[in-house]
Amino acid sequence: MPPLPIPSAVPLTYYLILSAILFALGVAGFLFRRSIITVFMSIELMLNAVNLTFVAFSYQHKQVDGHLFTFFVMVVAAAEAAVGLAIILTVYKNRGTLAVDEIDSLKL
């Protein structure tokens, strides 16, 4: 029986590369989307990618510290989501639009 082409375990670098891919996609969404809600979701995607890096390095060093950083990132993300979505509600109430390029009062 020939050996399987897939290795039995993957090196840790694959996790880091996956994290880089997710982060880059989050940046792309942040730059290219027009709806402010989707821009906000892209930020959450970037935070998730960074969390994966923390947990991967925590595995490499066999320490629990990376998990705690991930925990704090989650808490900050929850607080950020609450305040950010309240801001989105207020912006929509005042201006009637969710497109980031139409919210330009600060532009000269």
Next chain:
Amino acid sequence: MDAILFFLFAAIAVVSAINVVVQRHPISSALSLVGVMGSLAVLYLLLGAEFIAAAQMIVYAGAIMVLFVFVIMLLNAGAEKSLRKGWVLTALAVPLLVLFLGLVSYIIQRGFPDAPLVKFGAFTGGGPKDVGAALFTRYLLPFEITSVLILIAIIGAVVLARKEME
């Protein structure tokens, strides 16, 4: 088995993340983001982070994304029109993104030539007991500051979202 699980859920995460970026409707983006978070929770389990995997499902997929879906439905956000950036920029973006990711992958592979293999069960220090012990000893001050941050966020959200009293 570990490799199969990794490649399966990494593929789900990447496809869902691409879906988050390319979908026109915010609800589709939000549900794709739940897919990313769910597959990341499985990857956390593979890395031995049991508590973080559970917190990922409960806090991210359960609480934060429900908040997003609530706001999308509250605002009745429809499909967005595409941002006018010019076709040159859009055509350049995808090859540049692939090039950048290739470069980053090369640097990561060169930077960690002796990276350990990820085996499920090789690291067992990520359960609730270990995380809680570290949280209430070495990380007690950040934990307490976090509670103040949450309080500020609650007050800020209430102040921002309430109706103006004339």
